[in-house]
Amino acid sequence: MQLFNYLLHHDEGIDPTLAEWIHNAIDDFFQVDPFVLIVIGIIGILIFPLILLTLSRRYKQQ
Amino acid sequence: MQSKSNNPNLFYGWYVVSAMFFTAFLVVGVGQAFGIFVRTWETEWGVSVGQISLAASIGALLNGITLPIIGMCTDKWGGRRIVLISTAIMGLAFIAMAFVSNVWMLLAVFGVVICSVRSGLGPSITGTIVARWFHKKRGSAMSVVILGGSIGGLILVPLLTYIMIEFSWQTAWIVSGIFTLVIALPLIWFIVSDDPSSMNLQPDGEESKDSDSLNARKLPESPLTVTKWQKSLRTWPLWQIAGAYVVCGVTTQSISVHFIYWAGSEGISPSTAAWGFGLLSGINAIGVLMVGPISDRMQRKNLLSFVYFVRGIAFITLVIFPGSIGLWTFAIIGGASWLATVPLTTALTADVYGIKTMGTLGSIILMAHQLGGAAAVLIYGMAFDQWQSYDTVYLGSALLLFAAAFVAWSIHEKAVSVRYVQKIDPDLANEVST
Numbered sequence A: 001m002q003l004f005n006y007l008l009h010h011d012e013g014i015d016p017t018l019a020e021w022i023h024n025a026i027d028d029f030f031q032v033d034p035f036v037l038i039v040i041g042i043i044g045i046l047i048f049p050l051i052l053l054t055l056s057r058r059y060k061q062q
Numbered sequence B: 001m002q003s004k005s006n007n008p009n010l011f012y013g014w015y016v017v018s019a020m021f022f023t024a025f026l027v028v029g030v031g032q033a034f035g036i037f038v039r040t041w042e043t044e045w046g047v048s049v050g051q052i053s054l055a056a057s058i059g060a061l062l063n064g065i066t067l068p069i070i071g072m073c074t075d076k077w078g079g080r081r082i083v084l085i086s087t088a089i090m091g092l093a094f095i096a097m098a099f100v101s102n103v104w105m106l107l108a109v110f111g112v113v114i115c116s117v118r119s120g121l122g123p124s125i126t127g128t129i130v131a132r133w134f135h136k137k138r139g140s141a142m143s144v145v146i147l148g149g150s151i152g153g154l155i156l157v158p159l160l161t162y163i164m165i166e167f168s169w170q171t172a173w174i175v176s177g178i179f180t181l182v183i184a185l186p187l188i189w190f191i192v193s194d195d196p197s198s199m200n201l202q203p204d205g206e207e208s209k210d211s212d213s214l215n216a217r218k219l220p221e222s223p224l225t226v227t228k229w230q231k232s233l234r235t236w237p238l239w240q241i242a243g244a245y246v247v248c249g250v251t252t253q254s255i256s257v258h259f260i261y262w263a264g265s266e267g268i269s270p271s272t273a274a275w276g277f278g279l280l281s282g283i284n285a286i287g288v289l290m291v292g293p294i295s296d297r298m299q300r301k302n303l304l305s306f307v308y309f310v311r312g313i314a315f316i317t318l319v320i321f322p323g324s325i326g327l328w329t330f331a332i333i334g335g336a337s338w339l340a341t342v343p344l345t346t347a348l349t350a351d352v353y354g355i356k357t358m359g360t361l362g363s364i365i366l367m368a369h370q371l372g373g374a375a376a377v378l379i380y381g382m383a384f385d386q387w388q389s390y391d392t393v394y395l396g397s398a399l400l401l402f403a404a405a406f407v408a409w410s411i412h413e414k415a416v417s418v419r420y421v422q423k424i425d426p427d428l429a430n431e432v433s434t
Helices: A002-009 A016-030 A034-061 B012-032 B034-045 B049-077 B079-097 B103-121 B123-133 B138-166 B169-191 B229-234 B236-265 B270-295 B300-320 B323-337 B341-353 B358-387 B391-409 B426-433
Strands: none
Touching (some): A016 A034, A016 B138, A016 B270, A034 B169, B012 B079, B012 B123, B012 B138, B012 B169, B034 B049, B034 B138, B034 B169, B049 B103, B049 B123, B049 B358, B079 B103, B079 B123, B103 B123, B123 B138, B123 B341, B123 B358, B138 B169, B138 B270, B138 B341, B229 B358, B236 B270, B236 B300, B236 B358, B270 B300, B270 B323, B300 B323, B300 B391, B341 B358, B358 B391
16 A cells, blocks of 8 residues: 555646646737637637548548 | 549548547547646545545556457457547546546546546557558658647647636536547548548558559568467567567656656756646657658667667756756757657557557557556655655666667567568568567
């Protein structure tokens, strides 16, 4: 059990201060409303798969 | 019949690779974000960090154990089916995470379901699909798939942290689940196919002079291709590849867990350490993308050996240079070699042992990597508690990496890889196995 404690002791979560720092760093960089920022992030992630699906569909149709 | 390779479009194999790139982006990225929720759960559920970490530790163990089982299923039913089922279960499990309210539920959903299913989306499984679509550009294609995971961590960890702080941790998991079910799952369903022949294509998009003949579509056999994976255990290359890969697991997983602690022990702030690890991840993405195409032009084992050697040098810098100089030096040198071993190892395994048993063999090799990593996390923790310093284990890791470099270099690739030898020679197979 002592061995297991070593593993658990060193497998902790992110420091809350660090999480807050990441949040503030993102805010400072983009300087837009958080909701708008999240929507932009989600749209940014969606663009790649949508383009990929469209191109592969066109490929199969040829 | 006209081969589709005359088509001026991009070879369809790259669409397959791109779909798996995005799946790796989502699944690996969300998986790496587990740590950001730990402190919130600790406060909300009134439990210790240790109890939450128990779920992650059991999950890591289950992930290692389930790898060969899922690998065998892949060899039997095909990679596409396994990736599809794993992605669907993963998406549902991400959403289920939003409804977890105690440690036991966390253990069931994250520790058991997510960590087990993650095996089905690992490089040993996606590699079986890539290996069928690509022969000459196998390394390049594997690099792109692995790159998805690297970029996923870089983008999704900060994004999910942001969503958690602005809304709630439940929202972060629901968004992850919806992404996986609505985007990744259709990508796999509509784009990924197990074999180019199912679309009347040749691997690498090459044109066949006789595309209708069965022989033209038949894959060249690797010198050590076996019908039963157990026979591979009697050959040296498997032990050489797995032995070196254990060292990869030891050095990457221990640093992932202990890097912030090490920085703290050197008087470096968590935010500077995070920047350092971010730089390492960014350089890692470039390194991963570069090694594949380079390895397609030379013996993969030489590049693999070089990558282990460079990482060994990176660990030496952590011992030699104090504080933040060590941090930035390690981030640059170590980052270049970080996950570069994954596409090289996966492609080399496919080259040497062929595709028939690749799911199982690749998973066994990956299991060695995972279990080695778990043991190293434990040993690093014990060493730090003993000496209040990581210098001894860093030095030990450097020596292990130099040994791994030698082991990788000693693989007789020209005698056992399908890139150089394409016929099964029982005498040769016997020679390299003894």
